[in-house]
Amino acid sequence: MNAPASPPSPYSAATKLSNVEAHTLSVLVDNEPGVLARVVGLFSGRAYNIDSLTVAEVAHAEHLSRITIRTLGAPETIEQIRHQLERLVPVRKVTDLTLGGRSLERELSMVKVKGRGDDRTDALQLAEAFRARVVDATTESFIFELTGKPEKIDEFVDLMRPIGLVEVSRTGVAAISRGPDPI
CATH class of the missing domain: 3.30.70.1150 (ACT-like. Chain A, domain 2)
Incomplete structure (x- = not known):
């Protein structure tokens, strides 16, 4: 008996399209244990790929860290990722640095x-x-x-x-x- 096929993820569907783009997202988060795991879990749980990931504390007194994520996807997928990141509790701000080329x-x-x-x-x-x-x-x-x-x-x-x-x-x-x- 064959196992049922898992539904394709938005990421895997997007990679077959010609409008796949690389985007760099800057995510300002509270510097506390487990935050990175939650952010990465969001990506893995929805089968989005992370091409690059860097994390560093950027404001010691305010206990803030910055997670920089480079990912691939269709514009709709990138927008979906951004909105899902914004809903995570330790996330303060999400910015798509690719938009506007600035x-x-x-x-x-x-x-x-x-x-x-x-x-x-x-x-x-x-x-x-x-x-x-x-x-x-x-x-x-x-x-x-x-x-x-x-x-x-x-x-x-x-x-x-x-x-x-x-x-x-x-x-x-x-x-x-x-x-x-x-x-």
């Missing part, structure tokens, strides 16, 4: 590449072109530190694959709105 996004990565001879030279030339900094070097490998938009880091990593990419560590997206006003 935000900056950056990510820090460390990229380990091995190689000898021409591969080392190629790796160093690419690193210079991408403004990556050598933070560790041995006779057989480099570790590069690179900060930039996620797409820039993706491109750098793809170019390092044929040279001798070993591993990548990424912080996740940090984002902030432009101009004098807070989110």
Whole structure:
């Protein structure tokens, strides 16, 4: 006897559509135990995907933290995620930083590449072109530190694959709105 098929999630349906977009959401929350679990639970319970997640305290005296989430979905799905986040008790404010294009996004990565001879030279030339900094070097490998938009880091990593990419560590997206006003 076959188990009944689970209904498709709004996220899985949206990924098949051509209007799938990446959005970065800034979620201001009370800094208390279990808040991150509730936010992540909202995503997992509805089968939404999180591409990137960063969390840090941003106002110590007020006990506030900021969760920055990068996710994919159709505009309707992103709007649904935003509304569901707003209903969580520890959430103070949710802002879609992608809307209006008035935000900056950056990510820090460390990229380990091995190689000898021409591969080392190629790796160093690419690193210079991408403004990556050598933070560790041995006779057989480099570790590069690179900060930039996620797409820039993706491109750098793809170019390092044929040279001798070993591993990548990424912080996740940090984002902030432009101009004098807070989110």
